[in-house]
Amino acid sequence: MQVVKYVFQPHGDERGQLVALEELKDIPFKIKRVYYMYDTVEGVVRGCHAHKSLEQILICIHGNCKIRLDNGKEKKIIPLERPYEGVYISNNIWREMYDFSSDAVLMVLASELYDEEDYIRDYDEFINFTKDTENK
Numbered sequence: 001m002q003v004v005k006y007v008f009q010p011h012g013d014e015r016g017q018l019v020a021l022e023e024l025k026d027i028p029f030k031i032k033r034v035y036y037m038y039d040t041v042e043g044v045v046r047g048c049h050a051h052k053s054l055e056q057i058l059i060c061i062h063g064n065c066k067i068r069l070d071n072g073k074e075k076k077i078i079p080l081e082r083p084y085e086g087v088y089i090s091n092n093i094w095r096e097m098y099d100f101s102s103d104a105v106l107m108v109l110a111s112e113l114y115d116e117e118d119y120i121r122d123y124d125e126f127i128n129f130t131k132d133t134e135n136k
């Protein structure tokens, strides 16, 4: 499985750092939704789902956490530790977010509005879904 990691350009000067993200330029899709997680309780695993069509970029803009990606055949762990790096997650990928530092703020840029219908929350269903889409 190829993991696409982004390193964004920080605009730094003597005042500090600034990262700007523009849709279809820095981010490979039109951004329809932004959400973020913070105050994540120690030991919690979030996500544990895949999406039928949603694309996302995850950026840990403060603190750090880990992302486990699974395409049904292979798993990869991606640590997110810098506010200028992100990981791209396409559709049909099972994701779990874990090992959040107590100060972690995990921001997600998403290609679609929230739609519960787009979620696959059952792992066996996800495996069947990936097999179905492979056969098409």
Ligand code: TYD
Pocket (backbone or CB within 6 Å): 033, 035, 046, 047, 048, 049, 114
């Ligand atoms: P949930 O899907 O459990 O988060 P995750 O799978 O990433 O750990 O979402 C938690 C709650 O937030 C749930 O009640 C749905 C709601 N929610 C929205 O209203 N809009 C959103 O864009 C997202 C991602 C979640």
